[in-house]
Amino acid sequence: MDRKKLKVRAYSHGLAQNLYHFEWCTKYRDDRFGSVMRRKLCEFAINYAAKKWGIVIRVLRVLPEHVHVFVELKPSMSPSKALNLLKGISSRIVRRNIPHLREDEHLWSPGWFIRSVGSVTADTIDYYISQSSKNQYG
Numbered sequence: 001m002d003r004k005k006l007k008v009r010a011y012s013h014g015l016a017q018n019l020y021h022f023e024w025c026t027k028y029r030d031d032r033f034g035s036v037m038r039r040k041l042c043e044f045a046i047n048y049a050a051k052k053w054g055i056v057i058r059v060l061r062v063l064p065e066h067v068h069v070f071v072e073l074k075p076s077m078s079p080s081k082a083l084n085l086l087k088g089i090s091s092r093i094v095r096r097n098i099p100h101l102r103e104d105e106h107l108w109s110p111g112w113f114i115r116s117v118g119s120v121t122a123d124t125i126d127y128y129i130s131q132s133s134k135n136q137y138g
Contacts, residue, residue, distance in 0.1 A: 011075060018073040019058075019117040022083050025066040025109045032107070034064045042067070042094055049089035055082050070117070079114045087112070 008017045026032045033039045039062045046069065050057045055077070059070040073082050091107040101107065 009072075014075070016075045017118070018075060020071050020073065020079050020082070021113075021115045021117055022069045022071060022079075022086070023066060023113040024083070024087060025111065027104070027106045027109050029065045029109065031064040032101070033062050038094075038098065039063075041097055042090060045090035045093035046086055048093065049086050052089070053077070053082070053085050055086070079116075083112055083114060 008015045033042055042062045043060055046060060046062075046067070047057060049055070050071070054074055056072040057069060058072060059068070061068045069086065071082060073079065087108045094107055095101045095104065
């Protein structure tokens with residue numbers, strides 16, 4: 001990932017910074033991506049899904065039994081929608097290209113983890129809001 005400060009993006013009617021850490025596991029948490037070739041295929045599939053839907057991937061790491069992704073989303077896309085798109089499209093691509101996985105109905109477990117990520121803390125926001133209203137309205 002680029003270590004530069006995370007910037008707020010301009011959209012047609014406003015500014016936003018929607019950053020999330022996603023994590024999900026393979027079905028039964030088995031070692032489906034133990035080989036480099038399979039991990040590369042999975043990375044390709046997730047990147048393809050992200051590009052198709054306008055999801056910006058900052059960091060992607062495919063491990064043998066789970067995936068970590070650091071993404072930036074448009075304000076109009078919910079985190080759960082983005083995660084489901086990444087999982088669904090990547091599952092189809094991976095299962096089509098690895099013969100013995102074609103028989104499996106599911107590549108990924110139904111569970112997931114989502115955490116919002118920001119460049120400021122909750123305390124900073126609390127302080128900003130409380131000071132902003134005091135300065136303007138007494």
